[in-house]
Structures are given as structure tokens and as C-alpha cells.
Amino acid sequence: MNIIVCIKQVPNTTEIKINPTTGTLIRDGVASIMNPDDKGGLEEALKLKDKYNAHVTAITMGLPQAEDILREALAMGADKAILVTDRKLGGADTLATSNTLAAVLSQLKFDIIITGRQAIDGDTAQVGPQIAEHLDLPQVTYLENLEYDxxxxxxxxxxxxxxxxxxxxxxxxxxxxxxxxxKARYMSVRGIVEAYDKEIEIWGFDKIGIDESKVGLKGSPTRVHKAFTRGVKAAGEMFEVDAEEAAGIIMSKLKEKYII
Amino acid sequence: MNISEYKDVYVFVEQREGKIQNVAFELLGKARDLADSLNEKVVAVLPGYNIENHANELIAYGADAVICADDKELEHYNTEPYTQAVCQIINQRKPGIVLIGATTTGRDLGPRLSARLATGLTADCTKLEISENRELLMTRPAFGGNLMATILCSAHRPQMSTVRPGVMRSHEKDESRTGKTEKISINFDKSKFRVRIIKTVKEKKDMIDITEAKILISGGRGVGNEKGFDELRALAAAIGGKTEVSSSRAMVDAGVMEHARQVGQTGKTVRPSLYLACGISGAIQHLAGMEESEFIIAINKDKYAPIFQTADLGIVGDVHKIIPLLTERFAGK
Structure with a gap:
């Protein structure tokens, strides 16, 4: 059995903070990680490998440094890793991303493609079903458990x-x-050592063999018109009083606002 | 693609077991606003089986016309039959905008549709507006709610977006509204029906819907444990009416509260009349789910907790002391 797992490198968004006075993002020093849902998907694939001796390929599209999560996937037990990277692929929205990945996947052998439900940087949950559509595959989303006969x-x-x-x-x-x-397994020491000797296959634009109008910014029907932080709302009244008085303040405020 | 051929605002109406999901009414309200600014029509697309009787309700909530795709194959949601049905309608009617609820169903259907139609789809929009040149401005959170982005889909149609339940407000139901209901048949390619639903199991988790509550007593890390939540439940019971207890993500991850009661980016979006945040620090992901509440009171020991930035009334203090006092006062009222 051949399994392909699509994974994505994402900033650890739970570490991103907003500067409370300027309202801007503080992204310095935020680590990049393998997207959590994708890691769940990889673990699902590795369980099938343990049981049915499946061959597991991890694939990602991204910047050259996305190699890090492929090394991690190899160290966890994946057999092969593919990095899809090219300047021409930059600025892709979900549709252009799915066009690109589907073009690569259509040239590989697989029985099942596993993706994470959604990535924590975009939260769109779109690329998986879009790949399925391009490859004319049936899809099942929000998988909690998988059995194979x-x-x-x-x-x-x-x-x-x-x-x-x-x-x-x-x-x-x-x-x-x-x-x-x-619960995703940890990388084994032997896995880590071996992962650094394994070759990662690089697929650039020419190797994929896809029409340039379907990838990157050109292949993206949606565009970011503007991006902004939420801004800082003016704080309301604050009181630092004993519990009895606090309860009184809350009760009178609720009456004043006709909530009770 | 001739963009000028595409007009009207279509809403995908989700039903489960013949019951229209609330998010459909919310989308019809937003669709009404958008269509009014475009001077176009709102069309509700209702796939299902024996569901025509719901058409008038959809009109009362803002639709000008209802297209019923009534077929046994559409009784329960399944990706391929639904994609074929909605695709056929879109290809025939050419809507300018399609809105879909971001439920597990909508998030399964939407991307499949967008790939089949080769158009854009913007997920989980929190704001939809029409621009000066009549395009749909779709605003959504990114980076876990840390950043907002406004997205355009200028050269492709329809412009599609999903919206999470509870984010938009439905209009008042107006029974005097009239509209046209049309029943259409779908030409299915059944050779593509490859997913077999063996059984559908309902669990207790649908019994509570915190998005419907008027008052939410919400607990975070500062509430601590099951016993702390008992204090919140006692207060909710003393207040009565449509009062529910909800939770931050921390307490769900800790296993103290169920996911259905979670407020925030990965939980529910709520906008009650009163949101009482107890021992919640106010991570941006939590704020994203409750900042639209009408009145926010925060109680927290840490006077630097970010929740106080969003609260209308902030109390620096111990929830374990203040909550029982509030319960006493409500009980004695």
C-alpha cells in the first residue's frame, strides 16, 4: 500500500502576540512547526505502515526551509519526502496550491492521500477537498479514526x-x-540520524509540468486586498475592590444596562 | 468568463433531518443586506428530500426566491450528490455571490465546489460588504485570529465565502414577505457516488447550544476545576432564563468542560447580551469568539490580563469569592 501525506510548515500561531499599544503583530522569534492536523495525518499513515507495511511519502509545498518538517516526518518514520518549491509558486491561494499539489500527486502512486483538516495559519480547511476534486477522488473530511480491511x-x-x-x-x-x-509519535534517535542521510526529492516548476496560469499568484482567484490588526478597543471601567463591593458594582451595572 | 452575466446573492441552505440550520437564516440576513446594496435578488438554494414546506420560512428571513433541489439522493448530506446539485444550479443560474455556512458540511462542500467551478472561496468570513465597484469584500481572521485580511475575488465568479455559525445576525422574521418557490430536478452522475455512509450517530454534544444563550457565564483557568465550574453553574441557575455556562479553550483541553461549550477561534462565536468572563486571561483566540457580545464583564485576579482591554466592566478580584456572592444576590432577588 502507498500512502501520501500532505504536510505544511506553519508559524506557531499560539505564540504570536499583539503589541497592546500599537496593535501590531509581534512575530519575532516565533518558531515554525509542522501543522498539528497534518501531524495527526502523518501519525495515521505511520499506524498503517506499522500494521500493513505501507510505504509512506510525505510531501510539502513551501519555501526551501520547509525541508525541516520533511526531516521531522522522515525521523518519525516516513519512507520518502518531496519538497515542492519554486519562486513561480509563491503567493498561491488555496485553489492554486491545490492545483500544484494535485499536479504532483497525479504523477505518484497512491492508495490513499492523507491531509490535515486545516492549517493553523489560515484555518481554511480547503486544500484537501480541492485536491480530491482535481484528482477525481472521493473525500472524507474530519477523520477521527481510520480502519483498513x-x-x-x-x-x-x-x-x-x-x-x-x-x-x-x-x-x-x-x-x-x-x-x-x-497522539503523534516522537522522532526516534535512529530516525533522526537516518533522516539526515536521506535525500529529499525537490520538485520545481519545470518538473511539475503544469500550466503557469494555474499556479502561484496568477493561478489564484482570490487576492488579499488589505491586511490589518484588530486595533485596540478602549477599555471600560475597572475596579479593584473587595468581593462584597465588587458584587454590588456588578449588580447595579446589570440593572443600569437592563440586562436583569 | 463574462462577469457581468453573474448576478444575485445565493445562499446554500443546510438542513439536517429536514431541520433548517440557524446559520442559513443568518446568511439570508447578510445576503439581504448585500443584495440590497447591489439592487439584486437573494436566492435560497435548498437541497433535501420533501423539504419544500420550508420555502416560506426562508422567504420570511429574507429570500426573494427559493430553489428546492428535492431528491432522495439529497436527503442526508454526502459530498458528491450535494456538489453535483449545487454545481448544476450555479452553472445554470450564474450567481454573483454564493454564501455557505462554515459547518462541517459547508466546509466539506465549499472547497469541493470551488475546485469544480474553478473559482475562489474565502473561509470563515467575519465581515462581508460590497465595494464601490460592486465587488464582494470578504474579511476574515488569519494567523489564529491575530491578523485580519480583506479578500477579493475580482476575475472569477461566483464570489464564494463561508461564514461560521453565530457570526452574522439573521433579520427579524417577516411573514408578510412574498417570493417564488421553484422545484428543480438534478441530473446525477451516480457513478461518482463512492462514499458510503454506514451510520450517523447523534451524541449528547448537540443538546446545548451556547450561541443561543442570552447570558453566558464563562470560565477559564482562574476557575480552576470542576468544583469551580459548579460555582458558575450555580450562578447560571440562579439567574435562570437563557443563561448557560461556557468555557475557554484551556478548560476544554484540560478535560474540565466539553468542546461544545468552548468559546473562541476553535470553538463557538457568541454574542450574548452579557458575557461574564471569570478567570479568563483573554487570549486573542478567545476574544475572537466573544468580543461582539453586547456587554462584557471580566473578573480576574491579574489586573494586567488582556481580557480587561475588551471588557466594559473589569473587576480585579477572586472569582471564587465574587461568584457565590452574585449567586446569593440573584437567589434572594
């Missing part, structure tokens, strides 16, 4: 707002995985 059928537990669904789908297919589906 060893031949061709996957049984999936999909998380929904009000419960879950049990879904069957045959290979080839694409699934998007929640970080909470798995």
Missing part, C-alpha cells in the same frame, strides 16, 4: 457537530484528519 476498503469515523458518522470508502481516496485523532 487490508485489501481496498477504509472504514472511517468522521466527526460532526452533533456526533459522528461511520463511512466506508474504497481506495483510492483522500481523507482529512483532525489533530485530536492521534
Amino acid at each position: 487490508g485489501e481496498k476498503t477504509f472504514t472511517i469515523k468522521k466527526s460532526t457537530e452533533d456526533g459522528y458518522q461511520i463511512i466506508e470508502v474504497d481506495a483510492p481516496c483522500l481523507v482529512t484528519v483532525l489533530a485530536s485523532a492521534n
